[in-house]
Amino acid sequence: MTDSQIPDSVSVCSVPVSAALADVLFDGQLEATHDRWRSLFSSAPFQFQEGLTHRERIRLSYDRLRIVNEAVEAPQALAADPVELTAIHEWAGAVDPGMATIVSIHYNLFFGSLADHEAAGRDLGEYVRGDRIGTFLCTEVAHGNDAAQMETTATYDPAAREFVLNTPHPAAAKFMPNTGPAGGAKGAVVAARLIVEGADHGVFLFLVPLSDRDGSPLPGIGVRPLPQTTSSPVDHCATTFDNVRLPHAALLQGDHGRLTPQGEFTSGLGSSRRRFLESIGRVTMGKLCMTAHGLGVMRHALDVAMRYAHTRHTSGMTKGQRVPLIAHRGHHTPLLDAVATTYAATLLQRSVVRQWGRAGGEEREAYERLTAITKAWITWQSRAVMSECRERCGAQGLIQANGIALQLASIEGTITAEGDNTVIMQKAGGEMLLGGVDLKPESEIAAEDRELTDPQFLQDLLADIERISHTRAKARLRKRATSPLARWNSTVTPAVALADAHVHRLAAEALLTAAAQVPSGLPADLLRALHALFALRRIAAHSGDLLARGRVTADQVESLPDAVEEVLGTLEPHALTLTGAFGISEEILATHPMLGA
Secondary structure: OOHHHHOOOOOHHHHEEEEHHHHOOOOOHHHHHHHHHHHHOOOOOOOHOOOHHHHHHHHHHHHHHHHHHOOOOOOHHHHHHHHHHHHHHHHHHHHHHHHHHHHHHHHHHHHHHHHHEOOOOOOOHHHHHHHOEEEOOOOOOEEOOOOHOOOOOEEOOOOOOOEEEEOHHHOOOOEEEEEEOOOOEEEEEEEEEEEEOOEEEEEEEEEEOOEEOOEEEEOOEEEEOOOOOOOOOEEEEEEOOOEEEHHHHHEEEEEOOOOOOOOOEEOOOOOHHHHHHHOHHHHHHHHHHHHHHHHHHHHHHHHHHHHHHOOOOOEEOOOOEEEEEEHHHHHHHHHHHHHHHHHHHHHHHHHHHHHHHOOHHHHHHHHHHHHHHHHHHHHHHHHHHHHHHHHOHHHHHHHHOOOOOOHHHHHHHHHOOOHHHHHHHHHHHHHHHHHOOOOOOOOOOOHHHHHOHHHHHHHHHHHHHHHHHHHHHHHHHHOOOOHHHHHHHHHHHHHHHHHHHHHHHHHHHHHHHHHHOOOHHHHHHHHHHHHHHHHHHHHHOHHHHHHHHOOOHHHHHHHHHHHHHHHHHHHHHHHHHHOOOOOHHHHHHOOHHHHHH
């Protein structure tokens, strides 16, 4: 973009300020960690290809996966590094959502599961080289969010020292892994119930080769392609097993459960559900990967939409006047709201990844819950932001080559993958009601003595919203009901509101913390303004509750729209600077027709 394309009345991107903001957004890791993936996915093999069929696009994604594999030095080491693993996802989805999906499955769910279990006796060379692609088979046709109740069995035959993997009926078919012929030979980590001498020891993982070099299923394995989805183009299938024999070494073992060749089972966990959760522990890391995917595509879409808003001209308010779209408050308001949300979401994710790297012991459950609600909230926000960007770009936003429409469709997959968002939030809300949250104490400073320009006042109000939801949910939970289900049905709405309020407060807190960590000047001022916009929007949506409880005054409620308007006026001249910090590759942006390609 050149200065000549942008009227003098609109400020251009300030490179030093964008660089300072990028350092905050990428936690100082843009060059050390992210740049290698940004450069790889900006290269010619990853450019958008027009006119491909669904099957051709799937085959291209697998070809690209093998290019990625050449850049990965050690897949299991990558799977064990949450910063590096999530970084790949932040850049992959913007160029090829289908490839991003199979990258996530291959490196996180497949290799990650192997890395998390004892690997004695397994030769993984063909997977490391990319001669065989790894996938992950857990959920079944009849068991999605209740996957712990799955019915696929692996029955141990001590005489042969083998497992017999079996799908008992069609509803137990594995649904919907990428087990089609595209990409050639595949293998999988398969979740199945371990049966030893008639005893069900719960769900464990098994390493299972699925197909030969041309993608044809091996004996006993049934693969049925599923109807095409509207999300990322992937070879989704229903997969079954008909008494498939596996060696003893196929069982992924660990402290949660071991089986000797003679058939003696031991476990450090007494609960079969805890064994299941330990077996599929990579799903939690998968939530971080889905979050990173959402962040990457939303930042990309927002940068494209913001650049388009500065280069596309339309009528002004006087006859014959032409102004860029960004000059209109009605156009830049939703984009600036999206910028505030995107900054808050990115900084929240950085915080969660750092915390997950330290997770362990008794704190692990709390970190898993935080990871889950972060995934739900960010992927939902990603859909909302990208939908706004698509609309702000008009018909141009519908063209797949412009980097928004195809990626927007992929977000539907992240909202369901690694746990349906609605179920995640309901589960988290219930756990938080039972003591899984530390509420911030109510501020002792009277509302009339505070100003909406005070960031700490805004944070206190966000904490008030969280506390109000907690109080309301607790009251519902204590009410008499005709059944446990009726009691939960009465409680679930405020419980989900509690989880939502909690993650909103943490996202705002991450944004405000970042503002305090940069040197004083324009970068800090912009971060504080983004925090104000993000928080004020949330407070306005809950002003009735806050007013009823005396947490804000009537005058403050009346002044909320003016406070928002003032922040928008502060941010609008720096819109390109703010999105310039996203670090989107100029090589990719140059391929989008709407930006002049």
